[in-house]
Each structure stands twice: as C-alpha cells, then as structure tokens.
Amino acid sequence: MTDTIVCIKQVAEVEDADIVLNDDKTGVLKDDLVMGINEWDSYALEEAIRIKESSGGKVVALSLGDEDCQDILRRALAMGADEVVHIDKNGFEGSDAVGVARGLASVIGKRHFDLLLTGVQGSDDGWGQVGIILAEILDLPFASLVVRLENHEDHLTVYRELESNTQQIVELPLPGVVTIQTGINIPRYVSIMGIRRTRNLPIAGTGAGQLGLMNSEIGTEGSCVESRQLFIPSDEANAEMLEGTLSEVCEKALSIIREKGGTD
C-alpha cells in the first residue's frame, strides 16, 4: 500500500501557436492558447496511477490555479485518482516557487501519504524548484530528475538522469518526494467518455485564506523574485541555402559541419 500525492499544473500549450505578450510584458496572452496539463506532470500522474495499480493505496491529485485547472483535475480522476483538491489561485499571483510550495504544502502537510510526486519543472515558468522546496518545507528526503522508479513499500529505488547519458541509482526512504522526468512511462490516453464520467465527482476546493497563509508568505509580497520583462527574441536570418547537385550540397554541408567542429 503506497498512498501517493501528485501535484499537477495547468499550462498553456504553445506548440504551433503564435505567442503574443500582454501589454505590460509580464505574461503571455492566453486568449488563443489551449490549456492542458504540464507535460512533466502528466508523467508524474501516470506514475502515481501505476504505483496504485501495482501496490494499492490511494492517489490524491492537487493543483494550484484558476477555475480552469479543474479540467486537469477531472483528467486525473478519469485516469484513476481517488481524490482531487483544487487550491484557488487567488492571493498567489506573483508568487515565486517558495510561495507556490507553501500553498501546496499547507494542504499536503495535513494528509497522510507515503510518496509525493511532482514533475521536474513547469513548461511555462521553467523554475524546476517547487518539488524540491516542498521536500524542504515538509522536511522529507527527495530525489529529482527521476526516470525510473521501483517501489519497495518502505523505500524506493529511483534512477536519476544525469548529464551525458549517465544515471544514478538512489535508495530513497519513504515518506519522500520525487520529481519525475519525462519519458519515465507512457502516459495513458484519457478518453472523452472517461472525462465525461467524472462530471459528477466532487473536486475539493480550498484557498489561501482557508489554509491560513499570510500575504507576506505568498503572492508578490512574499516573493523574493520579481519578473522584470518578458520578451520574444528577434528572428535571426542565419539560414544559408545550399545549392548545386546532390553531391555538391552534401560536400558543402559536410564541410560546414567540420568547420563548426561537428565531426570531432
């Protein structure tokens, strides 16, 4: 039996979309963007469900965000989560990773669990910190960048992905925190009917006020990081079209690759 809590985040899908910044250059206009579960979190969620399927226990999915993020919580229910909790974003605007982690920890800390999973990072902000700060706040051991996980009930054996295709094997006592890297599994497909069937299942809601968090702990006020400006780097016209016969093009391509040190 392994009770797992998994933190998931809703992000904008930017593949094939033209990004437009808002007027004060602090964020991206989301009107035309489709929202979905953060890629890393979808792997963490799948891993949590797989642990439940093989070892038993409960899965609780947790998300901090606006009303829309209930979509990904329903998706979690459809995948097999037993319970989902939505922390309202109100008061958390402008939070740094610590502020977000405080919000999540104030829900997680009141619950029993053996394993806490998060994605390695969010595809939007790319901090890669929340999971690790959560471990700090909850005073639990952690392993990051995990690409393989073996559950032994009282402890885990996890494989961490390091540089240059090396991996590190770590024994992690439970309860503990693991941040999940993409590719650890293949997240299952969630059908529309599966999601429709969760329509009447409850989503527990809570917020900064109910959790007893002070303004000085979260939001802009509690943040030690301030976003100055968001910008889109200008396109650089460095493309060179190679012309000539096939073998000439190949020769030229090869010499360019050599020149740049590509064949060393």
Added chain:
Amino acid sequence: MIPQRELFWNIQGVWIFYLLVSVSILIFAAGMLARVLSWARGGRGLKYSFSLNCLSDLLLDVFLGRRIFRNDPGAGTSHLLVLWGFLGLFAGTSMLMVDHYLYHCLTGLSYLLFSFLMELFGLMLISGLCWGLVRRFIFKIGRLEKRWADLVVPLWLLVAALSGFLLEGSRMAAQEPAWGGWSSAGLLTSYLWGGHDAALSSYRIIWWAHALVSLGLIAALPFTKLFHMLASPTALYMSALPEEAFLPEQTVKAGQALSKRALVFLDACTRCGRCTEVCPSAASGEDFSPRRFLLSARKREAVNYGTLPAAFLFGKRDVPAESGESIYNRIWNCTTCGACADACPAGISTIEVINCIRSEAIEDGTDVPQLLAKTLESLTKHDNPWGAHRKKRFEWSQGLSVPSISGANPPDGLCYFAGCTTSFDTRAQMIARSFVSILDQAGVNFFCIGKDEPCCGDIARRVGEEGLFQFQMENCVELFERWDIRDLVTSSPHCFNSFKNDYPLYMSRDDSQKAGSFRVRHYTQLLKELLEQGKIRFERSIPSRVTFHDPCYLGRYNNLFDAPREIISAIPGVEMVEMEHYGADSLCCGGGGGRMWQEDMTCKVTISERRIAEADAAGAQMVITACPLCLITLEDAVKTAGLEQTLRVLDLNELILLAMGKREK
C-alpha cells in the same frame, strides 16, 4: 405390391432409437440455446427492422449461395451441393416420420419419386463433400486452412451419407423390391451382398451405425463449424441493419466491449479466408489478417466469458497467448477499407469487431499507440488531428477571397466544408483551392465556414473514440443550426460519409427531425451536376492516359463509382484506363481508419506502393483521386517508388481546372 417402405423394418428395440433421438435433440437444443443466448451479452444492440428486401436477399444468398459463388464458382458449387443435399435429406427423413405417424402418403408413385429424390440428395451431398475435400486437401487452395475440424466434419457428413447408401443397398439386397430401378445407386450397392441372409444381418448393423452417426451429427452441430448454418445467415441478415448508437454516459462493463452483432459475426466465421485474400494490410505483408484477428477475438471471448459450448471447446484454463492485451496489437492495422466485409459470404464486418475492441482499448487508455493518442489529444484541443493551431485553419484560402461566415446573418448558398486534412496539409490544400476556383468560374453561390470550421469527427469514430466523435458531431450540428446550413459539400469522402451515414445514427436517437436537416454531397457529385448543366466546360485537351483511384469511403462505403469516371471521360484527349482493382473491388491507399496518424507498420511493401504499382502496370500517366488522404499517401508512394517522372497524382479538382484551361485564381 405397392411401392412403399416400412419404417423400422426388421429393427428391434425401437425405443432405444427414440431414446438416442431424445438425447441428441436435447444436446442440440441446449447447445444452440447457449450459443444464441451468448450473443445477448453484447453491449451495443441493433435497430431491428423487418424489410422484405433484406429477407429476399438473405434467402437468395443462403439458398442459392450467391455470395459464395462470387469470385469462386468452385466453392459455390461445392457448397450448393452440400447445402441442398443436406437440406433434402433432412426434409426427407422428416417426411418419413410424417408418413409413419401422421399421414401415410409415401406410397406408390410418390414413394418412388421420394426414393429417387433421396438418392439424388445423397449423391449431391457426397459429390459436394468430395469436391470440397479435394479442393482443400489435394488442390490445396491457398486461402483454405487445413485444421482437424476441416477434415473431421466433412468426413463425418460423408460417413453419414455413405452409410445411408449402404443401408439402402443392404435393405434392397434383402428385400429385392421390384421397383429397385428407381433407386439405382442403392441397387448398385445391393450387389455387394451375395445373399438374402447376409444382407439382412449387415442391414441391422448398418441401420444402427447410420442412426448413431446421424444423431451424433445433430448433437454435435452447435459445437462444430456446422453451427455456421444458423450463425452465418443471422450475421448476413444483421449486417444489413443499422447499428444502435453508443450512449455517451454508457459504461462498458467487462464482457460488453463487443456489440451483439459483433458476437454473432465471431460465431458466423467459417474461416474461409476470403477476407484475408482481399485485405490490403495482409497483402502488404503486415502482421495482420482479418481471419486471424476474428479467430483470436473469438478465442478471447470464449476464454474470458465462455458460455457452455465455448468452455467445452476451449476449456477455461487454456488461456491462449493471443488473449488479453495482446489482441490490442492487432487492431490498429485495419484501414477500415471494407473489402473484407464485401468479400465475406456471411456478411461479417471485421471492421465492426475491430472498432469495438478499439473502443475498449481507447477507454482503457494504457495501450493506445503514442502517435494516435497525440492525434486524438490534438483533435480535442485544437479541433483537428494535425496538431495545427485552429487559427490557421482558413489559411488555405489566402489570396483567393473565399467568402466565409462572418457577421450576424446566416449566409445563403452552398456551404463548402473543406475538412481538416484539406485545410492544413499543404499538398491537400490544392484540393480546396482548385475546388473554389471551379465553383467561382461555374458561378456557384457558395461560402466556407472559415476558421471556426470544426472537425467532423470521422477519425475519432474510426479509431473507437466514441466520446470524442459525439463531441465533434455536437459541435458540427450546433454550428449548422446556428447558421442555418442546410446544403453541404465536402472535399473529403470521410467527412461526407460521417455526415451522411454516421450522424443520422446518433441524431435520430433523441431528435428525429435533426437527422434530415441538412443535405450533404461529395464534391464529385456536385461537379458532375455542374458538368451536365454546362457550367463546367473543358477548353483544353489533356492527351494523357488517366486512371481513377476509388477512395474507399466514396466508393465502397457510398457506392459512388461513376461520377468521377464520367467527369474524367468527358475531358478531351484523356484516355481512361482502369487498374487491376477498381470500383467495388478497389484497393485501399492505406490512409483510412486512423492509419494516416500512426507510425508506419512493418511490411514488405507499403499499401500505397502496391496501389501505385497497379497504376504503373495499367500504363497510367496520371492517377486521379478524390480524397485528401488518398492524395497524400499515393503521392508519397510515387516518390518512394521513384516514379515521379512518369506518374503524377492529382486530385480530380486539379485535373478539371487544368482541362478548363484555367489556373487557380
């Protein structure tokens, strides 16, 4: 002496015979009942309706064996002989009972006629069986399997028939009737016995042997391939009925994955292999065959949810390697071209069975091919399977000033539904660009939906994502109602088929008016009308040998074979040639059934390359098609086959525009 025959002549212990009859009928009835009841387990039902046409078709198919004769007169002859022989002997034996217990009618001339006919039926049965056995085991016809059942069952029938003749012979040797000439085969057999006494003692033994073999056959019927006598006609009748729509909130319980009809299909299969012969996937050397798939699905059902006879046949403990998840590996090859269903003498739609199991796999979610899952997610999020942003949907019309929905008033005229692939794929966009140019020049009042055009949901339905299909359908219907769109024309035969055949199944469930609220045509139909009205005029000669590739969802699914051919033939200079497979017998391009959005399958030669090889063999310089998926797959195949210099793949719109002497605006 009046010619007639005494029942139970010289037989003692008739009560034992009747005991055996009761036992065999009991086993027969229990087996039949169990198998028929097992069909009720299926999840999705059918809308039963009675139609005299369906019934007369069924009777002709069953009693004349029309579908069995098709493409294989040898098989048709063999089956017809066995069928009529069997039926005749069965009816004759029943007649004997009537004659003995109810009304003595087999006397005099009617008896002589009776015995002559019984001999004829017996000889038909024997010759049919022998011909079948020779075809299977001596001529070794490729599609016919050689399992034990294929030998034992016909031999059993053969023994029953031959023992009948021996019985008759021994009886005639003992009785020496004056009218023996009416039963010449029996008379011939009677010479086997030298004298009256020897014949009489053999007669008794043979009588009991014949009874046992025949009664055993009746008892075994529900448990052997002979069960197809009931299952195949049932399947054939059901195959013509419309299926019941899937309810959105319906939870599929274990064992309900297959529809009722699919369960009948599984029982109706006689393993004849005609499906595998025509399957484009099997012919390409992919690890798939419709027959193998049906058999493993049948085995899976029997093992997991086995009823009495199934448990008897397979044994619950004997879980085959092909059960459980692994059947999921076999469901994604099917292009849903429908060739197998057309070829099947029992009308089995392998596609329906596959679609049921695809639905099961989709709802389970853990074993969906990754690219397909990504495609479906893209459809959910972006309203198209191509992962393109929805804002870019109308970019194909750039520079053409195509009227689209805007403002508050519903536009009037014809609505051109471009469809996802035509809108997003750069090659397929030429279909839309050519089509609107033709419409313009023909003076047709039309408009497009524009960037809010939804996906029709065809791909979702083909891969078993029922919920997503219904979601897309609701989007489309809602949009058509909002803008009062009542006349549609599509580029893709897939959208066309969805609107025309799939939507009504679902819409009529809760709102019967909606089902008929819009008319949909494929562009080939519209273009043919425009040609007939003289609105399209060909001003340029195209001196080229041209062949037409029938898209499955236009041809086989909707019987539209002629319109595109008539248009092509009307173009001056064109020499129309046909490929080896064309019309109802056409060969799939390999892009349907969700195959467009899957990883390539391991094969000897791709499905589309086979098709292109046929076009090349026909000496064609142009392959014309009328479907965006066919256009993309076939053009790819021309490139991989290295035929770019000699063979061009064009959409019919592009060809027409060329012949009109116009460039796209």
